[in-house]
Amino acid sequence: MTEGTPGGSAADRFALYDLFVAYGALIDAAEFDAWLALFAATCSYHILPRENYERGLPAGLVYCDSRAMLEDRICALREANKYNIHNDRHLIGLPRLIREENDAQLVEAPFAVYQTDQEGETRLFATGVYSDRIVVEASGLKFRDKLVLLDTFAVPSLLATPL
Amino acid sequence: MTEGTPGGSAADRFALYDLFVAYGALIDAAEFDAWLALFAATCSYHILPRENYERGLPAGLVYCDSRAMLEDRICALREANKYNIHNDRHLIGLPRLIREENDAQLVEAPFAVYQTDQEGETRLFATGVYSDRIVVEASGLKFRDKLVLLDTFAVPSLLATPL
Amino acid sequence: MTEGTPGGSAADRFALYDLFVAYGALIDAAEFDAWLALFAATCSYHILPRENYERGLPAGLVYCDSRAMLEDRICALREANKYNIHNDRHLIGLPRLIREENDAQLVEAPFAVYQTDQEGETRLFATGVYSDRIVVEASGLKFRDKLVLLDTFAVPSLLATPL
Numbered sequence: 001m002t003e004g005t006p007g008g009s010a011a012d013r014f015a016l017y018d019l020f021v022a023y024g025a026l027i028d029a030a031e032f033d034a035w036l037a038l039f040a041a042t043c044s045y046h047i048l049p050r051e052n053y054e055r056g057l058p059a060g061l062v063y064c065d066s067r068a069m070l071e072d073r074i075c076a077l078r079e080a081n082k083y084n085i086h087n088d089r090h091l092i093g094l095p096r097l098i099r100e101e102n103d104a105q106l107v108e109a110p111f112a113v114y115q116t117d118q119e120g121e122t123r124l125f126a127t128g129v130y131s132d133r134i135v136v137e138a139s140g141l142k143f144r145d146k147l148v149l150l151d152t153f154a155v156p157s158l159l160a161t162p163l
Numbered sequence: 164m165t166e167g168t169p170g171g172s173a174a175d176r177f178a179l180y181d182l183f184v185a186y187g188a189l190i191d192a193a194e195f196d197a198w199l200a201l202f203a204a205t206c207s208y209h210i211l212p213r214e215n216y217e218r219g220l221p222a223g224l225v226y227c228d229s230r231a232m233l234e235d236r237i238c239a240l241r242e243a244n245k246y247n248i249h250n251d252r253h254l255i256g257l258p259r260l261i262r263e264e265n266d267a268q269l270v271e272a273p274f275a276v277y278q279t280d281q282e283g284e285t286r287l288f289a290t291g292v293y294s295d296r297i298v299v300e301a302s303g304l305k306f307r308d309k310l311v312l313l314d315t316f317a318v319p320s321l322l323a324t325p326l
Numbered sequence: 327m328t329e330g331t332p333g334g335s336a337a338d339r340f341a342l343y344d345l346f347v348a349y350g351a352l353i354d355a356a357e358f359d360a361w362l363a364l365f366a367a368t369c370s371y372h373i374l375p376r377e378n379y380e381r382g383l384p385a386g387l388v389y390c391d392s393r394a395m396l397e398d399r400i401c402a403l404r405e406a407n408k409y410n411i412h413n414d415r416h417l418i419g420l421p422r423l424i425r426e427e428n429d430a431q432l433v434e435a436p437f438a439v440y441q442t443d444q445e446g447e448t449r450l451f452a453t454g455v456y457s458d459r460i461v462v463e464a465s466g467l468k469f470r471d472k473l474v475l476l477d478t479f480a481v482p483s484l485l486a487t488p489l
Contacts, residue, residue, distance in 0.1 A: 010173040010174075010177070010336040011174075011336075013177055014336070014339055014427055018422070018423075020420070021419065021420045021421075021422045022422065024419065024436065025422050025434065025436065025455075028436065028455070048248065064374055087172060087376065087477045089436055089438070089453040089454065089455070089477055090255055090419070090436060090438055091419050091437075091438055091453075092419055092420075093184065093186075093187065093253070093254050093255055094180055094183070094184045094255075094257070094420070096185065096188050097181075098180070098185045108188065110188065110191065110252055110253060110254055110439030111185065111254075112252070112254055112275070112438070114276065114438065114450070114453045114477070116453070116477040116478050119480070120478040120479050122450065122452070122453050122477055122478050123450075123477070123482065124277070124286075124287065124450065126284050126285070127252040127254075127277045127279070128252065129188075129191070129252070150406075151250045151252055151277070151279040151285055152279050152283040152284070152285050153283050154282070154283030154284065173336040173337075173340070175339055213413065214333075242438050254417055255341055256347065256350065256416070256417050256418055257346070257347045257418075257420070258347075259344070259347045259348065259351050260344075265370050271351065272414060273350065273351065273354065273415055273417055274417075275415070275417055275438070275440065285449065286447075287440070287450065289448070290415040290417075290440045290442070291415065292351075292354070292415070314413045314415055314440070314442040314448055315442050315446040315447070316446050317445070317446030317447065
């Protein structure tokens with residue numbers, strides 16, 4: 001696998017699929033250390049409403065511009081989760097190769113997230129699209145820039161887990 | 164890639180996956196010219212409740228028997244969309260190769276469509292299954308006959324975007 | 327394809343994808359004989375809330391420890407379905423290879439199931455994750471142990487179709 005072409009061979013394509021599959025599965029299993037390992041050494045992670053993104057408004061719900069910020073955020077979420085018990089379930093569509101940008105591949109994938117609360121009620125929590133820059137590191141494909149574009153601006157401001 | 168066997172090699176299979184991925188993503192991004200380019204020069208596009216289809220009832224919600232009809236329909240939808248602002252989000256399952264029929268491949272894929280309105284509320288809009296005939300043209304795989312089978316007959320009669 | 331390595335080559339990987347795709351599609355089409363043929367000669371099929379599974383509680387909603395039990399269960403469901411008319415729609419995420427265990431492959435995949443009732447209303451019915459042991463038999467990949475982990479304990483006790 002050469003840099004910047006995660007969609008080349010069949011093996012590269014499956015590696016890309018596996019990256020997105022692992023992304024959702026590890027959140028749902030609350031395995032956040034393994035989840036963090038899906039990100040590149042230098043990375044960003046943003047959640048913002050699609051509308052803000054399209055209008056060029058910077059206001060996001062989550063804004064982590066470095067790996068340290070992302071790790072801090074995950075620590076905080078773990079603490080918060082003790083008081084907000086719920087299960088997530090991600091359904092992520094097949095990734096779509098958009099284009100190469102310098103040494104990264106721009107890839108998009110639609111998603112729906114369901115949450116189940118302590119009363120056992122399952123609800124649709126959010127839908128949107130991932131718009132990610134993916135790079136090849138020694139240990140495999142990684143998210144360098146993860147942009148979570150939500151279909152709605154009306155998400156509860158307290159996101160208790162990553163999306 | 165030879166005619167009628169889009170599921171043969173790994174490259175053919177990924178091309179099939181990419182066709183379905185693009186189908187949903189382009190509706191969600193409101194890129195309807197690019198979406199139209201996913202259809203063959205000679206094509207059809209029908210939306211009808213699964214129940215009608217199984218009983219052989221012809222009544223459909225959308226009935227485009229030619230490319231010209233489909234293009235007209237898209238023009239009309241664009242106009243209507245100015246007054247019905249919403250976002251779609253398609254989640255499409257992996258395509259399933261059913262069989263070859265003459266020079267086309269019959270392929271099915273389940274889907275769920277969510278819509279988000281101007282108040283920011285996201286709702287499940289429809290579920291169903293695509294039952295499509297796919298052909299190989301010079302520029303790649305195309306939908307020749309797209310049949311959108313809805314799980315319910317109770318969809319709002321005004322479909323503001325394709326499904 | 328050698329035993330226990332359904333995720334090896336591209337062909338093996340697609341065979342795995344196809345197994346999960348067929349699993350959902352055949353339930354949704356009510357083709358239960360073909361659905362049963364996706365299971366190994368020796369097989370099990372369990373449905374239980376994820377919470378019970380994580381706590382080691384055995385109580386499940388469906389407990390079939392042999393192929394004969396599973397076939398009996400399907401017979402009973404067919405009878406029950408005459409009085410509970412609905413359509414299912416499965417959306418299943420990409421399968422995730424977890425590890426090999428003896429001669430089987432442990433594979434997980436997230437799912438959402440929607441049901442449409444006779445009034446035409448479509449609702450989210452359940453979300454969860456399949457945690458399956460998959461083996462290679464002469465006729466292809468089969469489910470040896472299918473474990474349906476539901477995100478909620480609050481599923482109606484009468485499951486009118488498999489999940």
